[in-house]
Amino acid sequence: xxxxxxxxxxxxxxxxxxxxxxxxxxxxxxxxxxxxxxxxxxxxxxxxxxxxxxxxxxxxxxxxxxxxxxxxxxxxxxxxxxxxxxxxxxxxxxxxxxxxx
Amino acid sequence: xxxxxxxxxxxxxxxxxxxxxxxxxxxxxxxxxxxxxxxxxxxxxxxxxxxxxxxxxxxxxxxxxxxxxxxxxxxxxxxxxxxxxxxxxxxxxxxxxxxxxxxxxxxxxxxxxxxxxxxxxxxxxxxxxxxxxxxxxxxxxxxxxxxxxxxxxxxxxxxxxxxxxxxxxxxxxxxxxxxxxxxxxxxxxxxxxxxxxxxxxxxxxxxxxxxxxxxxxxxxxxxxxxxxxxxxxxxxxxxxxxxxxxxxxxxxxxxxxxxxxxxxxxxxxxxxxxxxxxxxxxxxxxxxxxxxxxxxxxxxxxxxxxxxxxxxxxxxxxxxxxxxxxxxxxxxxxxxxxxxxxxxxxxxxxxxxxxxxxxxxxxxxxxxxxxxxxxxxxxxxxxxxxxxxxxxxxxxxxxxxxxxxxxxxxxxxxxxxxxxxxxxxxxxxxxxxxxxxxxxxxxxxxxxxxxxxxxxxxxxxxxxxxxxxxxxxxxxxxxxxxxxxxxxxxxxxxxxxxxxxx
Numbered sequence: 001x002x003x004x005x006x007x008x009x010x011x012x013x014x015x016x017x018x019x020x021x022x023x024x025x026x027x028x029x030x031x032x033x034x035x036x037x038x039x040x041x042x043x044x045x046x047x048x049x050x051x052x053x054x055x056x057x058x059x060x061x062x063x064x065x066x067x068x069x070x071x072x073x074x075x076x077x078x079x080x081x082x083x084x085x086x087x088x089x090x091x092x093x094x095x096x097x098x099x100x101x
Numbered sequence: 102x103x104x105x106x107x108x109x110x111x112x113x114x115x116x117x118x119x120x121x122x123x124x125x126x127x128x129x130x131x132x133x134x135x136x137x138x139x140x141x142x143x144x145x146x147x148x149x150x151x152x153x154x155x156x157x158x159x160x161x162x163x164x165x166x167x168x169x170x171x172x173x174x175x176x177x178x179x180x181x182x183x184x185x186x187x188x189x190x191x192x193x194x195x196x197x198x199x200x201x202x203x204x205x206x207x208x209x210x211x212x213x214x215x216x217x218x219x220x221x222x223x224x225x226x227x228x229x230x231x232x233x234x235x236x237x238x239x240x241x242x243x244x245x246x247x248x249x250x251x252x253x254x255x256x257x258x259x260x261x262x263x264x265x266x267x268x269x270x271x272x273x274x275x276x277x278x279x280x281x282x283x284x285x286x287x288x289x290x291x292x293x294x295x296x297x298x299x300x301x302x303x304x305x306x307x308x309x310x311x312x313x314x315x316x317x318x319x320x321x322x323x324x325x326x327x328x329x330x331x332x333x334x335x336x337x338x339x340x341x342x343x344x345x346x347x348x349x350x351x352x353x354x355x356x357x358x359x360x361x362x363x364x365x366x367x368x369x370x371x372x373x374x375x376x377x378x379x380x381x382x383x384x385x386x387x388x389x390x391x392x393x394x395x396x397x398x399x400x401x402x403x404x405x406x407x408x409x410x411x412x413x414x415x416x417x418x419x420x421x422x423x424x425x426x427x428x429x430x431x432x433x434x435x436x437x438x439x440x441x442x443x444x445x446x447x448x449x450x451x452x453x454x455x456x457x458x459x460x461x462x463x464x465x466x467x468x469x470x471x472x473x474x475x476x477x478x479x480x481x482x483x484x485x486x487x488x489x490x491x492x493x494x495x496x497x498x499x500x501x502x503x504x505x506x507x508x509x510x511x512x513x514x515x516x517x518x519x520x521x522x523x524x525x526x527x528x529x530x531x532x533x534x535x536x537x538x539x540x541x542x543x544x545x546x547x548x549x550x551x552x553x554x555x556x557x558x559x560x561x562x563x564x565x566x567x568x569x570x571x572x573x574x575x576x577x578x579x580x581x582x583x584x585x586x587x588x589x590x591x592x593x594x595x596x597x598x599x600x601x602x603x
Contacts, residue, residue, distance in 0.1 A: 010286075017279060024272055033268060040275035047282035055289040059282075062233050062291065066278060069240050073271050076244050080251055084264045087257040093268075098261050099335040 009050030016043035028092045034077050041070045107170055114169035114176045114228075116158040117184055118221045124151030125217035132210025141209045145199050148213035152192040155220070159184045172292060173231040178577025182428060183227030183358045189555075190351040190435050191220050196552035197343040197443040204451055204543070205253060205341070212252055216347070219245030223355035230366075232281045232291040235359055239277070239323070242355060243270055246348045250340040256452065262339025269332040270322065277319020283312035297367040305370045313369045317379075320363075323356035325349075326409045327382035334390075337402035342449050342456070345398060346442025349405045350435040357412060357431055365420040366581055376417045377509060383410030384516040391523045395458045397445055400523060401438070404482060407520055408434055414506070414513050415497045422500035424578035429496050429571060433489035433563045437481040440556030444475040447549055448542065455540050461527060463536030470545065472531045474553050479524040481560050484517055489563030496571075 016039055023036025045063040052059035085091060088098075112119065128144050128151075135143055163181045168174065194216060202209050222241030229235045247270060251263025285291050287308035288299035300309060322329040337345045364372055387407030394400040412434075415426040448464075448471065449456050465472040481488035484495075494517060501510045545553075563570060 020275070024268075030264070030268065037268075037271050037275055040272075041278065044275070044278045044282045047279070048285065051282065051286040055285065058291055059285055062282075062285070065233060065237060069237070072240070072244060073274075076247060077267055077271065080247060080260070080263050080267050083251055083254050084260040087255070087260050096261055096264060098258050099265070099338050 006050050006053050009046060013043045013046040013050065016040070016046065028094055030081055030091045030093055033093060034074065034081075038070055038074070041066055110165055110167070111169040111174075113165050114162055114167065114174055115225070116162045117155045117188070118224050120158045121151060121155045121188075121217045121221045121224065124148070124154065125214045125221070128210065128214040128217065132214070137208065141199070141203055144209050144213050145195060145202070148195045148217060149192065151213075151217050152188050152195060152220070155188045155224075156185065156192075159188065168230075172294070173234050174225075174228050175230045176228055177580045178573070179358070179361075179428075179581045180228035182432075182574065182577050183354060184224050186354050186432055186435060187220060187223040187227070187351045190347060190354075190439055191216055193439050193443065193552045193555055194343055194347040194351075196548045196555075197346070197439075197446055199548040200543075200546045201341065201343050201446050201449075205453075206451075207252060207341075212249070215245045215249050219249070219352070223351055226355040227358040229359075230293045230362065232284065232293070232296075235362075236274075236278060236281060239356075239359070240274065242352050243274065243323070246344075246352055249344045250336055250348070252341050252344065253453075256339075258339040259341065260339075262336045265332055266336040266340075273319045273322030273329065275319075276315050276322075280312045280315030280317075280319065283308050283315060287312055293362055293367050300370060301368060310371045313371060314375065316363065317372075317375055320356050320360050321379060324353050324360070324409045324412075325383075325406050326379045326413055327386045327406060328379070330383065330386065330406045330409075333406055334394075334399050334402040337405070338396060338399045342398065342442055342446030342453065345402075346439045346446070349402070349442070350431075350438050353405075353409070354431040354435060357427055360416065361424055361427060361581065364416060365424055373417060376413055377506075380410050380413035380417060380509065381512055383407065383413060384513060385410075388516050388519040388523075392519070394523070396456055397458060397461065397527065398456050400458070400527075401441060401445070404520065404523070405438065407516065408438075408482075410516070411494060411497055411513060414501050414509055417506055417509060418500040418504040420582050421578070422503055424581060425571070425574040426493075426496040426500040428574040428578060429563075429567070430493040432570065432574075433481070433493035433560070436489055436556050436559035436563065437478045440553060440560060441475060441478040441482070443549065443552050443556065444471055444478070447471065447545065448540070450541065450543065458527065458530055459537065460540045461530050462534040463531075463540075464542075465532035467536070467540070468542045471542065474557055475531070476528050477557060477560065479528055481564065483521045483524045487561070487564045489560045489567070491564055492567045492571075493563070 020036045020040035020043060024033050027033050045066055048059035048063045128147055132144060159181060162176055166176045219242050222238045225238035226235060229238055247263060247267040250266045251260045253259035284296060287306045288296045290296055318329060325333040363369055384407050387403045387410060391400050391403035394403060412427055412430050415423040481490035484490045498510050498513055
């Protein structure tokens, strides 16, 4: 049985991060893009908590701030999405095309 | 961990933030209570008083420099400079918005509230010396600007620009955060002074390089530097014109303040090529793409990417030369760009109908005042003498030359020459071309006059007598660079205590 070290946590976090980035870049639906961003933020949290094993509580406190911020961002993001939906009746990223990319 | 409570001096050192928050909340609370017709004047006026109170409280804050809240906040010449800068930008924005909001028939309440809340974030960014606080304040400022970008709710372009800004912005913030987490892992602290001490003592871990790159992605997005600039033209085209003037200057200035702290004060590892590449890309892509634009807002968006590139040139220079050049440039750029967008937002008229280059034809005859002021701002953006833009560019390029960055300087100067073309194009269209369709020019209201006079005065002042400003930025840059030596040691001492108890 291999003992679980900080490195293991970091690898999981890096995997989550990559999944999140792929999600943001490939998904069409804005809600899923938002979820992918949350995934990256959770990768950050995992990193912070893992590093807390080495450096003390700072990281865990930081993780709580990140969770709070993620909530605020989701609230604003969905609000913006609703405003957008009222104008264009779509939630697909590839139909966000009035302004040329 | 630390049983002492914050003392009075701690609160004085975040006084502007407290004052601005109170005014912001007052506006939010009053908004549903007042009559819609009166709300414009009343809440806008309250916002204006709020920014003035913010300036006064910045002055009070400046009297007691030092650290506050257990080394989270640092008040020095550097943070005072950026406080004054962003609050002044917001003041001009509110003056411009008065008329704009009435013409666009937008409800005023949250608008002025959001400006003040965003301002709180930007002020805090400039005085934060702790990555946690930097992150929180970055988010306060970003979230407010996301909403402001979509404030013309009924317009499809505005809500689209807001959505794009939000999605890409939170994506970039996530990168920044990942970098912060890595930096915490590499150095064991989130305090910039402690990080600087850890990085300067012995071998720099590989993790710190990765962290630096990721943090640069996040901040590079906020300052619209290439290759993280893709969002800029779209967002600037769709967002309300006065807001664009605001968000192309104030959050950018605050993000540059953070970059200055992270890069120079913490003496970030492996920064040189990162910044060199980004500066060259921003200048070139921004200027070349601006050549073919026919929408004035979009053109100024590309120009703002190019200007971010010029500022980054100074980041590649030696710290003691680069830091004051950056500060001077952000101030000069703020004056001319906010002024230019004030003119654009006045001409835009209902539903932002008149924002193409074609609509500016014949402006020299139909409204000599507007055409004249816009010309001065554009001349300053080109960097012609007697305007602030000239000295801003001069200091940046001389800092680069003195640091032996010959190629970077050459590329920068060539780019300024390319840039002159599209700014001059606007001037030529205004004075030398006949208007094809009648573009109505509304009378200029008092508030807008004040806004234009302020920005014009600042632009010319920085171009004619830059001496006082220059000595001030040099002094405060010196404080910034010295801070690491004096406080780093005591910081490490403090940080060691909780670690030992673990």
